[in-house]
Amino acid sequence: MTGPPPDWRGAVARAEAHAPFLRMLLSREPDLAAALANGEAQVAPPPASDQPVARRLRIERRRLALSVAVGDLAGALDLTAVTAALTDFADRALDLAIRTAITERYPDAEPVGFAAIALGKQGSRELNYSSDIDPILLFDPQTLPRRAREEPEEAAVRIGRRVVELLQARDGDGYVLRVDLRLRPSPEVTPIVLPVDAAIAYYESQALPWERAAFIRARAAAGDVDLGQRFLDAIRPFVWRRGLDFGAMREIRDISARIRDHHAQGQRLGPGFDLKRGRGGIREAEFFAQIHQLIHGGRDPALRVPATREALAKLASAGWVGADEARVLADAYSLLRTIEHRVQMVDDRQTHALPVDGALDGVAQLHGLADGDALIELLRPATNGIATIYDGLDDSRRPELSRDxxxxxxxxxxxxxxxxxxxxxxxxxxxxxxxxxxxxxxxxxxxxxxxxxxxxxxxxxxxxxxxxxxxxxxxxxxxxxxxxxxxxxxxxxxxxxxxxxxxxxxxxxxxxxxxxxxxxxLLDGHALGPVGTVPDLAAAMRVGDPGDDYGAQLDHVRRVVGEIRFALGAQVVAGVSDPLDVAAGYSRLAKAATEVLAAAAVAEFERAHGRVPDSELVILALGRFGGGALTNASDLDLVYLFTGDFAGQSDGAKPLGATLYFNRLGQRVTAALSVATAAGPLYPVDTRLRPSGSSGPLAVSLDSFERYQREEAWTWEHMALTRGRPVFGSAAARQAVQDIIARVLGGDRPSRDIAAEARSMRADMAAHKPPTGPLDAKLLPGGLVDLEFAVHVVQLAHRAGFDPDLRRAIDALVKRDLLPPTMRDAHDLLTRLLVTLRLVAPDAAEPATATRALIASAVRAADWDEVVARLLTTRQEVEAVWARVAKG
Structure with missing residues (x-):
């Protein structure tokens, strides 16, 4: 829907009747007044450029003030357009003042080395109708123009003083902008212009929490913008922290409380109400958005927007605040800012308070209302809405526990x-x-x-x-x-x-x-939800290009993996996720880490040794990693392979033969995945499933791997191969490995008594690796190992149902009547139990009574008794199937 057409003549009439400042402007700018009354101008163009800078800016400001005010009153300019026009002028004026101040003193110099950082509403492009600006002025001693024997600090201060004079000195044409420099660090003792490096050092080490909130709305607005942006980039970690700082959040709320106390007379809606600082006023809507930005913006860059209404929309979109809350705050903020502008239009005063006498009726009528009472009633829902929502943030100090x-x-x-x-x-x-x-x-x-x-x-x-x-x-x-x-x-x-x-x-x-x-x-909106895709996880783990900063990459991956792995475990404890989904999440996380760290290790290795032409590393995952169902405590079963000719040689400064090259590269990848750094450990890596086991080379060529699997591998190695899945390498190399696995499992292997060898191997395992406790869902008779053995023997014997994912493999075998349907439920129960117990009972012992309900919920049982009963029944079913399969 569109609103009514702009009422230009009505706006001019109301301006003349109720705003002395606008009445004066209309009289001084008759041509512009006539154009506005006819709807022929919305924002006045700047005056001719042949006048002195200060005069030109004052006239431009005067004409802009008139055209913006009338356009606003007519309904032709909304709040966004009004504040954008005012901010654009402030930026332009500040920039021109800086350039003028420099060229006046140094006529032949480039206007560089001096920057203005806009804070407050100028920084967020929300400048008031009659606002001051709050810049921080910075200079670079290396590039700032200066005279011979003039210190950079002295030159910068002289330039800064001239900038302020150009903008806020008054004459018959008025003024340009009021300038407030008190937001700079320690304004009572520091010069008005600061060296950029000193400013960076301050914000990195000494700044107060409220200054973080101020820099949410910071912008390099004028002067040497590149210098200003360098400063903002340097202090970004100070403003946006991944670690949450609830001390800063509390301090901002304390600022609001102090404002309420200090401006007590303007807290209650009515004549004299402070639209900015009052209860339910503009400041509280801004603080509400900034508090949430400080909490979550360090982890979500999309929230790092300066404008209040845009910030509220982003917060609602990300789920950090309710959509209804955001809408109430944004609508109320727009109304309060609009009325604030009406108050300031009257006399061009930087005031935020409603008049306390009959002038309130004038402000109301300027807005098009009947009287002051109507204006108060218009504002009431807005201030009540902001106050209610903002009060919800107030976790007033709870009573302390007694020291008695x-x-x-x-x-x-x-x-x-x-x-x-x-x-x-x-x-x-x-x-x-x-x-x-x-x-x-x-x-x-x-x-x-x-x-x-x-x-x-x-x-x-x-x-x-x-x-x-x-x-x-x-x-x-x-x-x-x-x-x-x-x-x-x-x-x-x-x-x-x-x-x-x-x-x-x-x-x-x-x-x-x-x-x-x-x-x-755990405060991340997605922490208790499904883990993302492998490409998304890998993107979050990468730091620059592979090999750029190897140590930083290792640390970053460990931090990301630790955080997500912790959140996955918390999902099980909180009962919000199926342990089967958590197991798949653990696996996607490990695959992403393997891709990123292997790529980084390869890039780092190639710096010294180059590449082996027409060869590349391929990593094959086996076991639970290959099957895509890890637990919190799983290691990674890896086999390192390489394509190409094993007799090749690398082309780097320190060349190596292909076999030695890829063996050393495999060692480097293993270290990248397993060695603890300052950021902690990552994954235990087990490479004993490679051809010839621990006695064989760490990495072998694809040809050697295929020959070994076809001619020498034992049955247990072919059983392991059923869960093989390439997790690193080019698409072509991965497919080549998959093709080898398919040929071997499909029958290109020695003919053996699979059942007898599996039966012997399972007996050896039971003797050397007994269950760790009465709930060992993996090693107990009838546990996951027996189920896996049964599945793999059937797969190899019938050359059917091959899939690294054990659930899909069981489904395929059940469909062919090679396994009973109960085996799918058995797998799911045992896996859920394994994943859960790795977190809450790592020793597989009987858990404490309090933990039993958590386990029951995780495995979808009504209570602990049902867990015990179902585990017993499931084990009996698996034992029976394994016994039948093991007979051959």
Whole structure:
């Protein structure tokens, strides 16, 4: 729908009647006034360029102020168009002032080395009708023009003073812009123009949290824009942090609270209401968006937009705020900004408050309303909407736990801690600074703030004692506890999940103790959803081009894998994902890591040794990795192969024969995948399934691999080959490996008594590798190993159902009546149990009573008794099938 046509004459009439400043402009610009009344001009063109810069800018500002105001009042310019026109002029004026200030002092110099960073509403292109601008002025000592024997700092300050004079000095034509330089670092002691490197150092090491919020709306707006952009690029990690900083979030809310207190007289809607700082005002809509941007923008670059309404739309699209909330805030923000402009049009004053006397009626009538009461009622839904939504952010400080031991113990008992859990002793130790991370005043304050949140969550965990012990261990190992504690305080739902992880999942608890920032990953909108595709995961893992910075690539992959692997485990603990889907997610994650790190290792290796012509590395995955169903604790079964002639030689500065080349390259890939770096460990790698096992070379040519599989491989090696899947190499090389596997499994192999050899091998395995506990879903008789043996023997004996994915292989064999249909359900139960127990009972022992419900839910059983009964029945079914298959 389109609105009514612009009412140009009505707008001019209202301007003359209710806005003295606009009345004056209409009288001084009769030609423009006539054009506006006839709807012939929307934004006035700049005046002729042959006038002095200061006069030209003042006249341009005057004409722009008139045309924008009348266009706004007529309904021809919406808020976006109004603020864009005002901001474009401010940018242009600031840039021209900088160039003029430089050329006045240095006529032959290029206007470089001096930049203005626009903050506030100029930075977000939302400038007010009668706003000042808040730039930070920077200079580069190496490129700034200056006179002989003139220090760069002195030259920069002189230029800066002239810029300010050109813009804000008043004469009969008015002024250009008010300039406020107080947003620069430490304005009470620093010069008005700062060296760029000093400014970067400040924001990297000393800046305050509110300054992060200010730089959400920063923009290189004028002067040497390349210099300004270099500065913004350098401080981007300061503004957008992957690790969440809830201290910054709290400080911004505190700023809002202080504003409410300081401007108490303008908090209540009515005459005198402060449209900017009042409760439910413009500032709260802006802060709401900025708080969410600070929390999530470090991990989601799409949220790094400066304009408030655009930020709200992006946050809603990403799911961080509700669509209804975003719409209410954006609509209310637009109305409040529009009325703010009306107030400023009256006398061209930088004010945000509604008049307190009869002038309120004038502002209302300027907007086209009957009187001040009508204006107040127009604003009421908007301010109520913003205030309600913003108040929802206010996690007002919860009562602290008492320091009186009797009262403390009573409170902990009320939460649910048993008398012998030692909860009171733990709290006392934390308060005494038992661990280094709890010894600073800031850490103790954060601890006190979070105790009323975290202790009830730990008490209601299925195993409070275990949860408390692991939380204690987490605090003990933290280098700094402040941000973790603030994060838990700010997100109670995350605290509950953390308590469940600490209570149930020792491997995840250990990972969290080593890397507390893993909690940040759980706030990602997709953390508890399916893992992305292998290409998407690989893209997230890459750092530049392969080989650019090998060490950085190794560390980055370890961080990404650790974060996603932790989130996958949390999905099982939270009960939001099927362990079968989690197993597939673990596998996609490992495949992406293998692709990225193998490519990086190849690129790094080629720097020294070049390439072997017409040859390349191919990596074959076997076992659970080949089958696409890993657990949290799985290793990677890999075989390294290479195409081309084994007698070839590399063409680098340090040439190697092909066999030695690819063997050393295989060692490099294994190290890339397995060696712990500063970012932690990655995957254990097992290469013993290669031809000739541990006694054979690490990497063999495709010809040697095929010959070995056709002529020498044992039955157990062909059984392993049924789950072979190439995970690295060109499409052609992978297909060549697949073709070899298909020929061998299809019958191009020695004729052997498959059942007898498999039966003997399974007996040896049972003797040397017994079950680790009564719930070992893998090694118990009738467990996954017996099921896998049965499947592989049937596949090899009948040359049918070959698929690395065991579920699909079973389905194919069932379809041909080679396995009973119960084997698919058996596989699913045993795999779900294996994936879950690797997290919550790694020793396969009987779990604590509190953990049994989690396991039952994961394997889709009603309760623990059903888990035990179904496991027994399933094992009996698998044992029977294996016994039948093993007879041959």
């Amino acid at each position: 031991r009797v009262i403390l113990d009573a409170a902990l008992a009320e939460y649910g801690f048993a008398a012998d859990a030692g909860a009171g002793d733990r709290v006392a130790r934390w308060r005494d600074g038992a661990y280094p991370a709890l010894r600073s005043p800031a850490a103790r304050a954060a601890l006190e703030a979070v105790l009323p949140v975290v202790m009830p969550a730990l008490a209601t965990a299925p195993d409070p004692r275990a949860a408390l012990t692991r939380f204690d261990r987490l605090l003990e190992r933290l280098p700094s506890a402040i941000n973790v504690l603030r994060l838990l305080e700010a997100r109670p739902a995350l605290t509950e999940l953390t308590a469940a992880i600490l209570s149930h999942a020792a491997p995840l608890a250990e990972a969290l103790a080593a890397r507390p920032e893993l909690l940040d990953g």
